[in-house]
Amino acid sequence: MxxxxxxxxxxxxxxxxxxxxxxxxxxxxxxxxxxxxxxxxxxxxxxxxxxxxxxxxxxxxxxxASLEQHMLEYLYEDGDNLVFMNNETYEQTELSKEILGDDIVFLQPNMELEIEFNDGTPLSATLPASVVLEIVETEPVMKNANATGSYKPAKMENGVTVNVPPYMESGQKIRVNTVDRTYMERVK
CATH class of the missing domain: 2.30.30.30 (SH3 type barrels.)
Structure with missing residues (x-):
């Protein structure tokens, strides 16, 4: 240990x-x-x-705690559980939604998460450090806006609001930090 x-x-x-x-x-x-x-x-x-x-x-x-770690792929939601699959053994594992807590909003189909196990029981799940999301709602682009200006709120496709540079507009994709829910960069 x-x-x-x-x-x-x-x-x-x-x-x-x-x-x-x-x-x-x-x-x-x-x-x-x-x-x-x-x-x-x-x-x-x-x-x-x-x-x-x-x-x-x-x-x-x-x-x-010394725990076994495995990368598992998210498949689907089943009631209060999430179903993951080990891509090497094709074994499926159910994980309680509570383990991800509020971070469940970042979960996307086929996303790989690091799951920690103790005696075969899944205890924790770690999301990737960032995800790509589309902006679905934000204020219009401001004239002469540049990256050094103030940020404006933007609602993402998963419902999370992230502050983005003023030149960003609806329909654009951005990379969002899953730890602190902040804008990282525009994705083309």
Missing amino acids: ANILATQLRAGMIINYEGELCRVISVEHQTPGNLPARVVTKMKRLKDGINRENRFGSSDKIER
Whole structure:
């Protein structure tokens, strides 16, 4: 099992804390005045869904859970589950929609995700770092608009609103960062 520093914790990671697998929900780095820096985390224990908050010193070592990782292709939605397929074995795996949470809006047909398993049970899914989406609604192009101007909101085909440069218009495709939901570049 790999150990990481508390400062390396990120939301979505699965760690082994006090003998229990926990998903990190949020991480906050605090430097309170003349006291030592600390990392405050909110975690959910996977076996029963109980939430807990913990404080770690910035140099504390945390045990990252050793999980099997597989790239699986998204096939379709089935009620409260998503169905994925391993392209090497053609084995299908169902994953609860809850695992993706709000990021489910970025899921596209045939998209490959990294799925982490523990004893054959899928625990987490990681989307690609970016996706290409079409702008379906935005304000009209502004005259003399350039990339250095202010940004304007644009509604994407999946319903997410992203701030885009003022020269962008409906029907154009852009690359969107799936982590922070920001505009990256225009796609031709």
